[in-house]
Amino acid sequence: MNNLSSHLKGPRIYVKRDDLTGLALGGNKTRILEYVLGEILSRGADVVIATSGIQSNWARQITAAARMLGIKPVLVLRTAQFKGANIDYTGNLFLDYLMGADVRIVEASIRDDVTSVMQEVAEEYRAKGHNPAIITDEPVVGVLGYYDCAREIVEQSARLGVEVDYVVHATSGGPTQPGLVLGFAAAGKRVKVIGVNSAAYDRATTISRIRNFIEKGAELINLDKEKLPSTVEVLDGYGDYGEATKEVIDAILLTARLEGIILDPVYSGKAMAGLIYMIQQGMIGAHENVVFIHTGGIPAIFAYRDLLFKKAQSLHSLRP
Ligand SMILES: Cc1ncc(COP(=O)(O)O)c(C=O)c1O
Structure with missing residues (x-):
């Protein structure tokens, strides 16, 4: 520069x-996902459930990677810093919708634990015969x-x-x-x-x-x-x-x-x-x-x- x-x-x-x-x-999440999704695929998952904020880069790159790999992207997105005022489908959220992620918006901060919501969504997919994998935090x-x-x-x-x-x-x-x-x-x-x-x-x-x-x-x-x-x-x-x-x-x-x-x-x-x-x-x-x-x-x-x-x-x- x-x-x-x-x-x-x-x-x-x-x-x-x-x-x-x-x-x-x-x-940066692209390099990380190369390994994280590799592990999920080796477990035979056909749906990936991830969480972050509504303007999340992580969520957007997971959605794109999942689409490339032929698995279904599901996002539990917290209202986080936008606190419901600006849940406008712009930026990353717009791209998530464009790629057809199953988006579930929850009223929560970036630090709240939303594992129970993710587990409910996983149950929904299991009931339809899928094998979902949940990513709660980024694996080592x-x-x-x-x-x-x-x-x-x-x-x-x-x-x-x-x-x-x-x-x-x-x-x-x-x-x-x-x-x-x-x-x-x-x-x-x-x-x-x-x-x-x-x-x-x-x-x-x-x-x-x-x-x-x-x-x-x-x-x-x-x-x-x-x-x-x-x-x-x-x-x-x-x-x-x-x-x-x-x-x-x-x-x-x-x-x-x-x-x-x-x-x-x-x-x-x-x-x-x-x-x-x-x-x-x-x-x-x-x-x-x-x-x-x-x-x-x-x-x-x-x-x-x-x-x-x-x-x-x-x-x-x-x-x-
Ligand atoms: C654009 C961008 N930069 C940096 C980071 C931080 O990366 P890490 O979570 O590995 O600390 C993130 C994700 O949180 C991000 O989306």
Whole structure:
């Protein structure tokens, strides 16, 4: 990201375009689903039941993957940050409907347990002769998706002759950050992986979820725990889940106008706001190399269009 790097007078920023991974407009969940759905298929499931918020990227990518694999996608979607006010079929939810997911909307926050609703839906499908699989949380095997991504970054940066110091991305305490930590540790690379919290969980819970994935993931790949970094780096402070602070909106507009790259307010925009902050505070030095992983989330911007459009109109172009 040449323009952003020189605008910030700081490190060289590279971008890993995981918004282009392919499943119905892409995102980080595609790499994770490769393993998670592999496991479900091996159990002979013909229906997959998943849960998240109504503007969920996870739900949209599961729907696309299920359609590719010929199994039925069922989504239990929580009203989450929209609290019933904006259950408009836009963004990710629109794409879920377009792909024909069986959508069940429940009045619940992103942290509520909706397992009983999922079990009722599974019972409904069983009664019709199906073999449904429920995904309540992301299984440990999902870390392998970002283990692969770390290996890819190691190979690609070696080809470019770049020594990567930092990887920055959005985290919800799921398999992305632990997968990256495991992948770099296994490759013997001292890359600092920093997750910027989407605030699906508070910082302490996010860190403990990541630690848990790292521990179980290390067993899965037989990695010597001595090779793992002692700390889990999570930056916080960009609003509650689904809330975009001024810094997040500014980061989205800056990236769009300097690089022509679109970020979202729930995840990747927060990650970019965090990266800008760390550069401005001197936490990341001017001569270092950073890889920003664009984890996707783009469809959700349409659900936030009013907020973003008003700000975009009130700004002068950053470029002459
Ligand atoms: C666009 C986007 N970025 C980042 C994340 C965080 O990934 P993880 O849940 O693996 O921490 C998610 C999902 O929660 C997401 O949809």
